[in-house]
Structures are given as C-alpha cells and as structure tokens.
Amino acid sequence: MSLELTAFQFDEFEQRGYTIVRGGFTDSECDRFVDYMIDLQAGRTSVEGFAPRAADDWSRLISRNCHHPMGLSWMLDPRLRQPLSVLLGEEADGVQSMFFYTGSEQRRHQDAFYLPGCMSAWVALQQVSALNGSIQIQVGSHKGPLLQKCDFHKNDKGGPGAWYGWNQDDAFDEQFTRNNLPEIAIEATKGDVVFFDGRLIHRGGPILEPGAFRHSWAGHYIPRSYNPWPYEDNPRLRVSFDGVSRFTPTE
Ligand SMILES: O=C(O)CCC(=O)C(=O)O
C-alpha cells in the first residue's frame, strides 16, 4: 500500500499545518508494534535502547541516539518516504522517535522549538480520541511565529529576548491565545498517520478515562540538507530512508 499524498492532503498541510492519511499502517502491523513494546515494558524481552522499568512505568520512550530495531523499521518505513519528502521539500532524515503507551498530556508546544526544522509523522496504534488523550492542534498556527530558545535569553547586545522572563509552557499558551485560531482534537483510528508541521502548536489533550492506554508513535524528521544539527547536545546521528546513518558534518 502506498501513502502517496493527494493534492488535497498536500494543500491541507500547507494551509492548516497538518494532514491525516487514514489507514496508512495495517491493524496487524500496529498490533505487532504494541505487543513488542508491551513485552519490553513488562521485561519479558529486552533490547538496547530500552532500559528495564518498574511495572507501573508507562512513560514514553524517546529514541535519539540508539534506535531499537522495531522503532527504526517504523521510522524508516518506505511508505513514509514519499510524503515526508514532498512535505519537507527534500529527502527526510529521521532524528528522533517516541513511543507512547498512554496520552502525554504534554502542554502546548511547537516541536521546532526543541528540534528546529523538523516535522512529525504521528501514528495511532489503536483508536485515539478525547477519552484516552488525543493530540490537540491549533489549526493554522504553523504560519504564526516560532518560539525559539534564544527568545527566552538575553540577546547579543544584552537586551531581553522577546519572551525573556516567561515560563516556556506559559509562553506557548500565550502565543496560542494571540494566534486566535481554533484548536481541534484529532480523532484517529488504528493505523492513521498524522503529518504535522514542526511549527504547529499542539499538545497532548486531557485524559478523560484515567489509566487508559493510548498506544501511538511519532517520528521526527528534518530535511537532508538541514545543517547545523538542531540539538544543543546529543550525538549527531540522523537515519535516512536510503539505509544510511549519517552524522551531521561539523564546520
Ligand atoms: O502524542 C502526544 O501526546 C504528544 C505528541 C507530540 O507532542 C509530538 O509527537 O510531537
């Protein structure tokens, strides 16, 4: 099955900052990934890149410098290559992925604040709705300003940056208010892929059914020619759809 974007989806991404490809992955592919992650969580299996954890620890797994084989195969699934390269304007390099067992309830943010230049492919591995804490996005906010880390510091001349003195989470809420654009909760079925712009303001919505699982996965990608490395720290590993793992060159 191809995930080739339609003209409508491309336009939706441009105008609204996101688009959804329904049924991008099959139910059995999603189930296999979830089973694999539950076995790791329970300690029935182990792999480098997943530290053993307490039975009640359902926190997300963030993979940056060490990708376990299943996560890597999702990040570089050939079906994601074309849509990502069309939306980024050139070949995509994967720099990070996250597996969520539950909703994150993460406060509003722009991924490009943490990872400049990025965009996301977020996949529902089960039914996701407001009940188990879907992602909520502010439609069109990718066209507004991008909050940057330097905004929170003093600038070169010693003057305050635009958000100097602000708490970061509060600053994103404030920018959300200033944008005056609608926020929607994504409803997704198992296998649906949500592509979204790294500048889009989004959050992990409230979990209305405490204890509910919300298995989902997100890959974060930057354009191949994007340089310098977007993280302040971390090894400079980026993985590509051509099977090569690259290190961002240093000048
Ligand atoms: O899945 C969530 O709750 C948050 C996801 C997110 O912020 C992301 O994928 O960038």
Ligand SMILES: [Fe+2]
């Ligand atoms: Fe995010």
